[in-house]
Amino acid sequence: MSRMPNLVLAEAMRRADCSNKGLASRVQLVAQEEGVILRCTHVDVKRWLEGVQPRPATAKFIAEALSRKAGVRFSLEDIGMGGVLTPTTLERGLEYADAVPEVGSRLLGLTRRDLVDDPLAVEAAVVPSAWTQPLLTWLLSRPEPLPAGNGMQVNVGESDVRAVRMTTQLFMKLDFQFGGGHARAALAQYYVRDVSPLLEGKFTESVGRELFSAAAEVAQLLGWTAYDLGRHGLAQRYMIQALRLAQAAGDRMLGGRLLGNMSHQANYLGNFQQAIQLARAAQEGSKGVASGTTMASFLAMEARAHAGNGDDAACSQALREAEKLFESRNVADDPEWISYFDDAELAGEGAHCFRDLRKPLIAQEFVGRCLELTDPVYARTLAFIRLVQAATYVHQGEPCQAAVLATEAVELAGSLKSMRYLRYVSDLCTDLKEYRGNREVESFRELVSGKYPSIA
Incomplete structure (x- = not known):
């Protein structure tokens, strides 16, 4: 019976800049400190990378060895040795984190399981009630300090953030042209290898805000493409975590977009009342900062939800308001990610309604x-x-x-x-x-x- 390679362990070793021989010797050292005589060579490491699961104690030694080398904490899950994704871990994806560092850990867990098509993640159910807490917490949130990175991995600058935003735009265009299933694995891999390490880096306050906003865009697209691919529970979890990143960034307009996307999914799944609430929360929470185009898109989502609910009058009113805002918009105020919402897109929303x-x-x-x-x-x-x-x-x-x-x-x-x-x-x-x-x-x-x- 063939095994699946442990790509998560390979990624952890890459992040720690640790070779097979280097890891073997470090694992032996950690074991010795625990009073365990462990024979370990590069051949054992090769077998782990090929998918062989070591004993639980050895797995803990591996995680500790990589943690010391990288200067960041690796859990058993972070090295691909936590077993299949547990329902508990999936539930954490539905929770709106109090502390921002928890978001990065949850997103890594989701993307790693997403990459290997873990059935429990792919087939995870949508929990409609889970939209309520993020909605309320985001609406009532206040500016918060960003977590201080340990700085041991990378110094993050404006050019790094620009690269993330430009790459996200490329993936977004592929999504529009070919659907959410095209190049989606590459997007998840990009988050794991390139974006996630930046969140643990060292940055100034202004760069940090932009970085968390850019990372939220990547997580948003992971959620949106999962939704388009029919992985609805996974999509819901990505978007909830993306909203928390947007909150940390202080990006109210992007937060509104994420609530608009949640409304879109809720409407598609027949949860019309929640779709209405999510769309209205997007509007209320971004008043005074959202551009005319983005606010029109939020109103269009509300109109779609009213139409699904069979409310002609409310739908028509929301659609009229969207058209009025769109006609008076100033595109110079728009973020790059809303560029897709043009006259054709607004007309398409009306057609669906x-x-x-x-x-x-x-x-x-x-x-x-x-x-x-x-x-x-x-x-x-x-x-x-x-x-x-x-x-x-x-x-x-x-x-x-x-x-x-x-x-x-x-x-x-x-x-x-x-x-x-x-x-x-x-x-x-x-x-x-x-x-x-x-x-x-x-x-x-x-x-x-x-x-x-x-x-x-």
């Missing part, structure tokens, strides 16, 4: 505007809006046109890696069931059956 409210003619007006303005490079956005358009024709009792549009959407989607997209396709197939026998509908169903057997 009126699709959910079963007002197909109004929805089609928004669809037309969105299709006209969307850059063809954004395959996921175009696939979503085409499928929304197809749904509006089903609602009008025009299955032929719906099937034709849906066929175009599936063909244009290509190798899009998005479970949200697949749900749109699945939902449309369900809507079209009553029209079985129709030539265009059957042709669409055959296309879906061949391309996506699991949802046909």
Whole structure:
């Protein structure tokens, strides 16, 4: 039976700048201090790296040896020897940490298990009640001092923060173009290898604030891509921890964005009241600091939640407010991460709202505007809006046109890696069931059956 390589141990050794032979001798030394005669060579280290699990006592010696060498504390989990992720550790991901250093530890635990597709992490359940504490704590938070790094690993400067932000933007573009499943492992690895060590470094107050904000952006994208990939419990945990980093950074606008993302996910999962609360908290907590564009996006999330809840009046009001703010916005006030929220994106939100409210003619007006303005490079956005358009024709009792549009959407989607997209396709197939026998509908169903057997 083949074993999985212990990539977590390899990463810990890299961070500690420790070779196989070096670790072997250090482990022996730690064991001797504990009164244990332990024969350990580079061959044993090689076997550990290949996935062989040592005895519990030896694992503790390894963690202690690496901790001393690196100047930071490594737990058994930090060296890949804590066993599979426990439910207790998963629960910690749902908690809003009192101390900022706890956030870094939790995010490392999530990313490491994410990287090896740990079933307990991948299949973790969403806990709707877990959104409440972060929402309230963030709303009532006050400025706080940043943790003092030990400075033993790296001195962090403005250029390091710029590099993190630029790299995050690259991953964000890949997400928009190819879906959350594309290059996601590389994003998680980037956080583990490049971002996390910076949080333990030495920095000035101003650089530290920017660093924690940039790290929160990375964690936000990890959460968003997990959501798009259907890993909802993992996504919820990433976003909660990202919100805590944004709070530490004093970045209220980014905190609002994270609550907006939580609202988006809650709405998608059918938790409409919580989606409304999260979107409103995003607005209230970032008043006076959020740009017109970001505030419009928060209002759009509220509108989407009202639409899911079947409240036409509240949806229309929130959408009107979003449009008014968007029309008067000053793009110079916008952070880089909101650049995706343009006229096409706002029109797309309107299309989703009126699709959910079963007002197909109004929805089609928004669809037309969105299709006209969307850059063809954004395959996921175009696939979503085409499928929304197809749904509006089903609602009008025009299955032929719906099937034709849906066929175009599936063909244009290509190798899009998005479970949200697949749900749109699945939902449309369900809507079209009553029209079985129709030539265009059957042709669409055959296309879906061949391309996506699991949802046909």
